[in-house]
Amino acid sequence: MRQEGEAVNSLQAVIAKMPRIELIAGPTPIERLHRIEEALGNSLGGVRLFVKRDDVMGLGGGGSKLRKLEFLLGDAKTKEADTVIAVGGRQSNHARLTAAAAARCGLKCELMLTQAVPRYDTDYQQSGNVLLDNLFGATIHDLPSSANAWDHANARAISLRAEGRGAYVTPTGGSSPIGCLGYAACALEIVEQSRALGIQFDRIVIPNGSSGTHAGLAAGFVALEQAPSLVRSFCVLANEEDSRDTTAKLLGATLQLLDVRASVDATEIDVIGSERGSAYGAPTASMMRSLRLMARCEGLLLDPVYSGKAFAGLLAGICNGDYAPGHNVLFIMTGGSPGLFAYRNEFAG
Numbered sequence: 171m172r173q174e175g176e177a178v179n180s181l182q183a184v185i186a187k188m189p190r191i192e193l194i195a196g197p198t199p200i201e202r203l204h205r206i207e208e209a210l211g212n213s214l215g216g217v218r219l220f221v222k223r224d225d226v227m228g229l230g231g232g233g234s235k236l237r238k239l240e241f242l243l244g245d246a247k248t249k250e251a252d253t254v255i256a257v258g259g260r261q262s263n264h265a266r267l268t269a270a271a272a273a274r275c276g277l278k279c280e281l282m283l284t285q286a287v288p289r290y291d292t293d294y295q296q297s298g299n300v301l302l303d304n305l306f307g308a309t310i311h312d313l314p315s316s317a318n319a320w321d322h323a324n325a326r327a328i329s330l331r332a333e334g335r336g337a338y339v340t341p342t343g344g345s346s347p348i349g350c351l352g353y354a355a356c357a358l359e360i361v362e363q364s365r366a367l368g369i370q371f372d373r374i375v376i377p378n379g380s381s382g383t384h385a386g387l388a389a390g391f392v393a394l395e396q397a398p399s400l401v402r403s404f405c406v407l408a409n410e411e412d413s414r415d416t417t418a419k420l421l422g423a424t425l426q427l428l429d430v431r432a433s434v435d436a437t438e439i440d441v442i443g444s445e446r447g448s449a450y451g452a453p454t455a456s457m458m459r460s461l462r463l464m465a466r467c468e469g470l471l472l473d474p475v476y477s478g479k480a481f482a483g484l485l486a487g488i489c490n491g492d493y494a495p496g497h498n499v500l501f502i503m504t505g506g507s508p509g510l511f512a513y514r515n516e517f518a519g
């Protein structure tokens with residue numbers, strides 16, 4: 171078996187060859203949730219809780235999508251794009267961060283936003299991420315829920331190219347193998363921080379929307395010769411089975427891109443569907459409780475669509491004894507706090 175250092179070096183070397191634009195200044199911090207541990211008391215069962223602060227990044231309000239955009243915009247630059255097109259729901263964090271990153275890189279940005287979530291109040295339609303999309307100078311194309319945003323984006327790219335412009339369409343949620351490289355690189359970052367802190371993380375917990383965060387992290391850990399089940403996600407968009415399949419496919423394609431000859435079966439991928447609720451973007455009581463607990467105990471912000479649901483799943487798992495006493499669990503705070511302003515009605519009072 172190869173030494174761990176060798177696997178680290180070869181993953182670093184492969185990633186270093188990929189086109190990348192720096193959008194994040196250095197590793198995001200890892201912090202212990204002392205006050206939540208105290209609040210959970212005996213029900214914590216001796217589990218130690220940590221967060222990786224991917225919500226703390228200098229650009230555009232920060233969040234997980236910047237990791238993917240470092241590689242996607244790197245690819246866009248090599249293809250001489252002058253315009254980036256992103257697709258998403260009205261309150262897409264990926265769209266907002268694409269707009270911010272495009273501004274930083276001197277690229278134009280167009281967003282194809284659908285009414286994926288049936289919320290038509292002013293807060294949802296005008297505040298939160300949409301307000302920031304406008305501030306970052308993006309052109310917004312409003313599409314109905316029935317529209318295929320991906321087709322619209324590609325049609326727009328074709329017409330821009332016909333005018334002699336260079337258009338680059340980013341994948342939904344930034345989740346292509348190229349986008350997943352951002353979280354494969356994050357796996358390296360976690361391994362280095364783990365060594366520096368002297369803490370071995372037994373489980374890493376994340377939300378799963380378009381599955382690129384899970385696939386990228388798991389690909390990184392597999393490249394580092396660790397089990398893909400180190401990563402557990404709570405799906406919030408598709409159901410559990412579909413999310414697991416999408417994650418497995420993306421993970422396989424990302425391993426290929428990384429030139430890692432390992433195969434991972436879908437049964438080795440840990441996706442849990444208990445927190446999705448009635449639909450994508452529909453608030454749940456457990457999301458509201460977890461979000462308030464994090465805010466009131468730690469002064470930290472989860473978001474109502476992704477991280478709030480995933481953290482609720484982590485808390486439920488702790489109470490059910492899913493994590494062994496003495497285990498170190500790392501929750502990745504993926505950002506998305508602008509979405510809170512779109513859900514003002516839920517949180518008022």
Ligand SMILES: Cc1ncc(COP(=O)(O)O)c(C=O)c1O
Pocket residue numbers: 233234262263264343345377378379380381382383384473476477504505506
């Ligand atoms: C704040 C936040 N967390 C998590 C996710 C999920 O990441 P992925 O789409 O890679 O599964 C998203 C995706 O939009 C997000 O905006």
